[in-house]
Amino acid sequence: MEQAAWQLVNELWPNAHIYASISPIINHLTIKSHSSTDCCNMYVHMSKRAADIIVLQNGMPVLMNSYVCQNTDDVLYYTLNVWKQMGLDQQSDEIYLLGNHSEKEALVTKLGVFIETVVDVNPKVEFNRSEVVEGKDEVPYDMLTLLHSNL
Numbered sequence: 312m313e314q315a316a317w318q319l320v321n322e323l324w325p326n327a328h329i330y331a332s333i334s335p336i337i338n339h340l341t342i343k344s345h346s347s348t349d350c351c352n353m354y355v356h357m358s359k360r361a362a363d364i365i366v367l368q369n370g371m372p373v374l375m376n377s378y379v380c381q382n383t384d385d386v387l388y389y390t391l392n393v394w395k396q397m398g399l400d401q402q403s404d405e406i407y408l409l410g411n412h413s414e415k416e417a418l419v420t421k422l423g424v425f426i427e428t429v430v431d432v433n434p435k436v437e438f439n440r441s442e443v444v445e446g447k448d449e450v451p452y453d454m455l456t457l458l459h460s461n462l
Contacts, residue, residue: 335457344370351404357412362386383414402427411449
C-alpha cells in the first residue's frame with residue numbers, strides 16, 4: 312500500500328486494521344489444514360488478474376506467492392511449475408482451487424490431467440452455509456475468510 316493512501320486511511324479511520332489480501336486466506340487455511348495428513352496441500356486462490364499459490368505441509372506454510380495471470384493457461388503454467396519445483400507428488404498430494412473465477416471448472420479439468428486430486432472448493436460448503444454466502448451476489452473468497460477469521 313502506498314504511504315499516502317495508508318496515511319489517508321489512518322487519518323479517516325484511526326481504528327482501521329489493514330491487512331494484505333492474502334493474510335486472512337493464509338490464516339484460514341493453516342487452521343483448516345492442521346487436521347490434514349502428512350501430505351502437502353497446494354491452494355490456488357484465483358481472482359480476475361492474479362493467482363495466489365500457497366503450499367502447506369503438515370499445516371505449516373512452505374510457500375506463498377502471487378502471480379499475474381491473463382488467462383487460465385497462465386494459472387495452469389504457474390501452478391504446475393510450482394508443483395514441480397516443490398517436488399509434490401501427483402498421486403498423494405492435493406490441490407484445492409479457491410475463489411470465484413469464471414474459468415475455475417476449466418482449470419479443474421486441465422489440472423486433472425496431471426494431478427490426481429484436484430478439488431474445486433465450494434464456499435457454501437467451506438463456510439458451513441454461512442448467511443454471508445447465501446446472498447445473490449458472490450462474496451469473494453478472501454472476504455469470506457476475513458469475515459470468519461480472528462484477525
